[in-house]
């Protein structure tokens with residue numbers, strides 16, 4: 001298969017097989033859409049990706065990790081529709097990542113709940129710095145409310161003209177917290193066996209499908225492994241994909257790791273705590289990161305296509321389409337991933353380094369984006385100017 005040929009993602013025709021991965025842009029201060037966010041995605045569209053993904057759109061206000069994330073509500077509809085139309089006019093389809101942080105929150109302004117809610121009560125490390133060190137357990141009414149919030153947000157995305165919806169089932173956020181036995185210690189119908197832990201994620205998938213119908217594809221991003229003792233392991237990751245496949249998902253995106261326990265499994269390369277120390281203004285948090293960073297962020301050496309073999313197990317186990325993600329930064333890697341039978345490839349960091357990745361890779365069989373996987377872009381998600389490649393545009397004082 002050719003990475004640059006047109007291909008169908010479920011019912012949607014894409015002009016090639018390259019999709020910009022969701023990378024939280026940090027360009028929605030106070031949850032407001034701005035010109036910068038539009039310019040970011042328009043630039044990616046101009047560079048040739050078939051589809052770009054608006055990252056981390058939460059289904060309700062309390063689903064935001066912090067107050068500067070987007071949550072999908074009616075007040076956003078006119079601006080969001082305009083943004084989607086303008087990106088489409090620049091040549092790319094637009095997907096939106098539907099998500100909810102569950103208990104992984106440092107949101108100071110919770111609207112519905114008194115504290116962040118997840119499957120089970122527990123300590124909430126990232127909330128500690130904003131006075132929310134504990135998370136509560138969702139009641140049945142909270143679970144029903146969560147499912148409805150996904151359906152409402154998906155309906156809104158459809159009204160706004162999105163071409164696809166990507167439901168986030170991974171990385172340690174709400175649905176992943178239910179899937180993972182490490183964070184889900186419930187003894188009711190939503191905890192225990194694989195089937196029970198998948199109950200809420202499958203209800204969400206069903207409600208999103210009801211909301212968008214058959215004409216919008218639904219992608220599901222999963223963590224093939226949480227990378228933490230007692231969490232989802234590589235074997236169960238395959239079963240997660242199979243459960244979503246049986247429930248009618250259009251495509252699985254095969255990621256790994258969790259933001260809460262093991263983020264470097266997702267990225268590989270130098271730990272993100274180095275960049276976090278550079279960005280942090282609070283001297284106490286800075287000190288804490290210096291001391292605990294090396295313990296909190298286990299490092300894995302970077303290699304191109306670092307999830308290829310793991311993702312191939314998923315590809316062989318499901319009937320739906322599979323989107324490869326993780327470490328595709330050259331034309332050769334793109335050819336290899338598509339040659340290995342993946343339907344599409346999602347690319348994150350290399351497209352921050354070079355938004356013209358697709359155009360250049362089409363023209364040059366030896367193309368290399370130049371992304372060094374330094375992971376400093378990741379540390380900029382809380383920066384007031386949002387994310388960028390620091391190798392293209394170093395922050396003041398950093399060489």
Ligand SMILES: Cc1cc2nc3c(=O)[nH]c(=O)nc-3n(C[C@H](O)[C@H](O)[C@H](O)COP(=O)(O)O)c2cc1C
Nearest residue numbers: 021022023024055056326327347348349377378387
């Ligand atoms: C700055 C940054 C922000 C990210 N934010 C998100 C996000 O909001 N949602 C998500 O699912 N993954 C997020 N990711 C992970 C990427 O989607 C992707 O899984 C990871 O970067 C590996 O792909 P790559 O090697 O192509 O960069 C983020 C990555 C980066 C670099």
